Amino acid sequence: MEPRAREFVKCSTLPRMHGLAGPLHRGSENRDVTKSKYGPQNSLPFPAVRQKQVANRSALGQQGRNNVSQLQSRIFSHAATGLDLPYRLFVPQDCAPERPCGLLLFLHGAGERGTDNQAQLKNDALAWTAQRAQSGYSTVVVYPQCPIDRQWVEAPWTDGSYSIAKTPVSRPLAAVMELLAAIQKEFPIDSRRLLVTGPSMGGFGTFDIIARNPDLFAGALPLCGGGDPSQAPALRSLPIWIFHGDSDPAVPVRGSRQMVRALRDAGGTPNYTEVASGGHNMWNVAYQDLKVLRWLLAQKKN
Numbered sequence: 001m002e003p004r005a006r007e008f009v010k011c012s013t014l015p016r017m018h019g020l021a022g023p024l025h026r027g028s029e030n031r032d033v034t035k036s037k038y039g040p041q042n043s044l045p046f047p048a049v050r051q052k053q054v055a056n057r058s059a060l061g062q063q064g065r066n067n068v069s070q071l072q073s074r075i076f077s078h079a080a081t082g083l084d085l086p087y088r089l090f091v092p093q094d095c096a097p098e099r100p101c102g103l104l105l106f107l108h109g110a111g112e113r114g115t116d117n118q119a120q121l122k123n124d125a126l127a128w129t130a131q132r133a134q135s136g137y138s139t140v141v142v143y144p145q146c147p148i149d150r151q152w153v154e155a156p157w158t159d160g161s162y163s164i165a166k167t168p169v170s171r172p173l174a175a176v177m178e179l180l181a182a183i184q185k186e187f188p189i190d191s192r193r194l195l196v197t198g199p200s201m202g203g204f205g206t207f208d209i210i211a212r213n214p215d216l217f218a219g220a221l222p223l224c225g226g227g228d229p230s231q232a233p234a235l236r237s238l239p240i241w242i243f244h245g246d247s248d249p250a251v252p253v254r255g256s257r258q259m260v261r262a263l264r265d266a267g268g269t270p271n272y273t274e275v276a277s278g279g280h281n282m283w284n285v286a287y288q289d290l291k292v293l294r295w296l297l298a299q300k301k302n
Contacts, residue, residue, distance in 0.1 A: 060133060060288055064126025071129075073117055076144070076182065078175035085175045086117035086145040090129045092138040095188055102139035102193030102218075102297060103183060104128060105176065105209070107202030110157075113148045120145045123199060124287035128297075132290055137297035139195070140187055144179060146172045152198070152205030157226070160255030162204075164211055164228045173209060192301040197221035199283045200251060207259065210235060219299030221292070223282040224248055226255025229262035236268035239299050243286045245278025 072089040095101040106128065108120040120143045127133060128141045146152060154170045155162035183189065194217050198206045203225020210220050211231035219239040240263065244256035253274065263270045275285055286292045 060124070060127040060130045060290060060293065063130035063132065064124070064128065067129040068121065068126060071121075071143075075117075076175065076179045078178055080178075081171040081175050083147065083171055083175045085172065085179065086115055087179065088117060088121060088143040089183070090141040090143075091187060092134060092140065094138050095140065097188045099138070100188040100190040102137065102195060102300075103180065103189045104139050104141045104297070105180060105194075105196040105198075106141060106143045107152055107176075107196065107198030107205035107209075108143070108145065109198070109200035109202050110151070111200075113146045113150070115145070115147070117145055123281075123283040125283075127287045127293060128197075130293075133293040133297060137294065139193070139297050140183065140189065142179065142183060144172070144176050146201070152176075152201055153208045155204065157201065157204065157251050160226045160252040161258050162226070162228055164208070164231060167228075169208075169212060173205060177209070177213070190300075193218055193299070195219050195221075195296055195299060197223070197296060198225070199223040200225060200280065203251070210238060210240075214238065218301045219296050221286065221296045222256075223286055224251050224256070224280055226251060227259050229258045232259070232262035232266040232268065236263060236266040238268075240268075241271040241273070241286075241292065241295060243273050243275070243282040245275040245280060245282060247277055248280045250280040 067090065070090060072091070074087055074089060076085045076087055078085060092101055106125055108125065109123065112119040112122055125143060128139070150170060150172050152170060152173050153162065153167065155167050180194070184191065196206050196209055196217055197220065200223070203222040204227065206220050206222035207225055207227025210217050211228055211234065214234040217238065221241050223243045224245065242256050242260060244253045246253050256272070256274070260270055260272045273285070275282065278285070
């Protein structure tokens with residue numbers, strides 16, 4: 001059976017909700033979320049994504065792979081951390097001082113770590129360079145590669161969440177911040193359009209980098225990750241769309257649920273799509289959906 005996606009919406013009354021499979025959640029993160037079924041009459045502002053439909057209609061991954069020859073292959077040397085960070089860079093042809101581009105940071109997952117400067121382009125990462133995604137929202141995309149023995153966030157993934165107060169910024173993520181600054185100096189970048197996304201380890205990295213720099217980014221799309229719920233008040237105004245599979249065997253879904261709950265408790269309005277019977281590969285849902293890609297690329301700070 002194909003996984004189907006569902007979303008959770010904040011309700012004014014919170015009865016105990018059951019679906020065909022029984023209670024939606026088991027734990028305190030159940031507060032402020034309910035299970036919803038979707039059909040032709042769905043009136044929610046962000047309709048659920050059905051994985052089979054997305055896979056059938058999307059050619060974004062292939063379009064992006066066709067652009068791989070356009071990606072520059074570089075290494076960023078960061079003296080403070082001692083890291084030489086491989087990265088790939090996509091620069092749209094129409095970026096110009098009179099027409100600056102956005103800048104999207106793509107933080108890959110754990111399986112793509114290394115030094116080959118190639119593995120981080122897997123898992124539909126190149127969909128962000130597809131013309132259909134970029135049209136009207138020209139955006140430079142940077143793909144740094146984390147060292148094999150490091151993480152974007154030095155915290156256990158299986159915990160689902162962590163405390164920033166007890167977790168110093170990782171060396172790779174510190175280097176990435178300097179890399180972003182260097183790219184903004186080299187290319188005509190609209191500082192109001194800094195964006196970030198990533199799956200799994202990159203989902204943790206996405207939550208971490210926006211929490212440590214709450215005024216820097218215009219939008220974030222973390223997939224199957226987790227963060228520090230105590231940082232939610234600083235992020236309540238940031239457009240965020242979170243994806244997670246409810247049967248994820250690698251990173252527990254409670255991490256995303258806790259972040260959604262904390263953001264809503266803080267007055268935020270994050271979008272949240274949770275895939276029923278979905279596993280860990282949320283890139284097959286989010287990065288194959290043109291609506292999701294263009295939602296993020298369209299974000300711009302006032």
